[in-house]
Amino acid sequence: MSKAVILIIEDDEEIQELLAVAMSRESWRLVMARTGEECFALLKKQAADCIILDIMLPGMDGFNVLKKLKAAPEFSAIPVIMATARGEDADIVAGLELGADDYVIKPYSPRVLVARVRAALRRKEGSPAKAETLLREGGVCLDRVKHEALLDGKPLELSVTEFSLLNTFLSQPGRVFSRNQIISEIHGEDYPVTDRSVDVQVMSLRKKLGASGGLIETIRGVGYRLKSE
Secondary structure, eight states: OOOEEEEEEOSOHHHHHHHHHHTTTSSEEEEEESSHHHHHHHHHHSOOSEEEEOSSOSSSOHHHHHHHHHHSTTTTTSOEEEEESOOOHHHHHHHHHTTOSEEEESSOOHHHHHHHHHHHHHHHHOOTTSSOSEEEETTEEEETTTTEEEETTEEOOOOHHHHHHHHHHHHSTTOEEEHHHHHHHHHOTTOOOOHHHHHHHHHHHHHHHGGGGGGEEEETTTEEEEOOO
């Protein structure tokens, strides 16, 4: 099995070295870029399995890098973890709405970031062995084997986390999931994600589902569920 390639877009050499040391025990190959422009030049030569992205970069900032990644069909499925000193709610919401799969605020524990990369890689690989491989509700269809989601027969461009979220709801229509249960289903037990992050991801998924977004109901004071038509 080939090594996962982790692309780190960070202009601070000390942080690059810190991450290289923290990830030295993992069977990953690290590729470093200092700017967004360098990132896209590297991606033309080398595919990546996960991207760690700072916001405050010289030239193109991290938000614009993320926007460009998610707009490109060849890069849109790569999990992106924002790792930045910008921790305001507006920044976190902006990153998640643009398609980031995770958001980590500096200063962070390198071990925590490594755990989040592992989780992102697991989500990217998926787990089609569970139950049916093809799930449907209304005009929404999810194929776990092909890792493909369709809306009225047309492909949906979902982030890895959005795909996992849709998979969670479609797997058990009618079940009410609390925000903590959603986090556990997608990321695993004791994963440090805020309720606000879950709400933003659900909101983004609903938007991409268009008229079918109404299938995901908010259960006030509890969480969310997928209603069966």
